[in-house]
Amino acid sequence: MEHEFDDAADRPVLRTTDHDGIAVVELAGELDMKTAKTSLASVLHVVDQRPEGIVVDLQAVTFFGSAGISMLISVQYEAGQQGVPFGIAAAQKAVMRTLTMSGMNMRLPLFSTVPEAVDALRASAAPPQG
Numbered sequence: 001m002e003h004e005f006d007d008a009a010d011r012p013v014l015r016t017t018d019h020d021g022i023a024v025v026e027l028a029g030e031l032d033m034k035t036a037k038t039s040l041a042s043v044l045h046v047v048d049q050r051p052e053g054i055v056v057d058l059q060a061v062t063f064f065g066s067a068g069i070s071m072l073i074s075v076q077y078e079a080g081q082q083g084v085p086f087g088i089a090a091a092q093k094a095v096m097r098t099l100t101m102s103g104m105n106m107r108l109p110l111f112s113t114v115p116e117a118v119d120a121l122r123a124s125a126a127p128p129q130g
Contacts, residue, residue: 012061014042021052022090022118036067043075053085053121057114061077064095085124087117097104106121 012029022079023046027039055073058064072088079086090096091112099105111117 001089012039014039016046018051018120019055019114019118021123022055023049023051023053023059024055024114024118026057026060028062028065031058031068031071032063033059033067036065037073040071040074043071044078046070047075047079047082049082050082050084053087053118053124054079055089055111055114055121056103057085057117058088058090059092059114061092061095063089064098066098068095069098069102071109072104074104083119087111087121089114089117 012027012031015026017024017026025043027048029035031039043056044056053106054075058068061068062100074087080114085110089111090099099110109117109120111120116127
């Protein structure tokens with residue numbers, strides 16, 4: 001499962017890759033009022049596929065506004081409704097500043113890297129051993 005598109009300047013680059021059942025959706029560029037709705041629809045489409053988990057990778061996002069926060073909250077809600085473990089890979093200033101100022105850094109499942117998020121989601125989806 002891999003697709004890529006960048007056919008409009010108003011849409012962040014979106015690439016979805018499969019990491020052994022965990023879907024990683026990579027967004028790049030500006031995530032604002034103009035782009036968040038399209039990005040949300042694309043990410044929710046991946047959630048609807050019911051992967052073993054979903055990671056939204058924001059490492060290449062250069063601007064992150066309140067519409068981006070709203071998008072992440074919507075994805076978190078929908079993933080929870082469908083029983084899909086959810087995480088966000090974000091460590092750069094453009095994203096973390098907005099998440100910290102809004103207090104959402106304490107309410108969203110944030111990870112520093114994609115591998116860290118994938119490992120955490122895989123661990124949360126694993127059946128208990130015993």
